Amino acid sequence: MTFGRLERTPSAQPMSDINVTPLVDVMLVLVVIFIITAPLLASTIRLDLPKTDAAKAMNAPRFVTLVVDKSGQTFLNDKPLALEELAQKLTQTARQNPDTEVQLRADEAVPYGKVVEIMGVAQKAGLSRIGFVAEPAAGPALAVPPDR
Template sequence: MAFGRTSLGSTATGGRAIGAGGQRPLSDINVTPLVDVMLVLLVIFIITAPLMASSIRLDLPRTDAGQPTDTPKFVSLSVDAAGRLFLNDQPVTAEELAARLQKAAADSRDTEVQLRADQTVPYGKVVELMGIANKAGLSRIGFVTEAPARKP
């Protein structure tokens, strides 16, 4: 049996090419698997980050000021279709309204006025009530509405 001579640099034997005319070595890195792993890690961190924030156990100091269980204070001001005024569901006149709103503002400047007006009440009347509340010192006014009826 005769064996042929092969060189170590021959491409026929699976070795790398040495010299001119041979193939160049591959120098590009495939980053697709790296991107896949990074996206999976990002999703894991997004999901677990909120859970880790509440896991810290602290012995906080105690105080009576600003308890988180305090409910926000508000007064309900309503105007029906006839123009009658109601403060916390009790009928009032415009003069009584101003005095009671000033008292509510004196108790707490953060008191919110929840204004409920019938849709037939003129806009001018609503603006007048907003002015009375603002003069009394209550600048937080919220408009209460109803959601439209759902269509079947």
């Protein structure tokens, strides 16, 4: 009888890589918890502020929307107004906040003179910041043709 080496099948090698999947799961749960609790932590101090007539809330709008439709009818913040009423409302808005921007939306069929008239009413009221609202073109940007 000879004694020889016993052949064994090699056992599984230990895994040397770190499994990061559980770590990622825990980190995502923590991020969700922080997202939910962060707004709550910002307003935890409860105060009973004193009352006074001198403290005035700033309710003045930052912008007003002025629309002129095809027929020439003017709308201020989606309410139809005549030119006299429009002038009064814009003057009142300018008194509250002279930096209020007028966002002017005019139909392309409205004559240029009517748009200038509306701009004049806004400027007379004391609102000089006027922005024109337009929609983007549906096709590609128009290129300037060469002069040849």
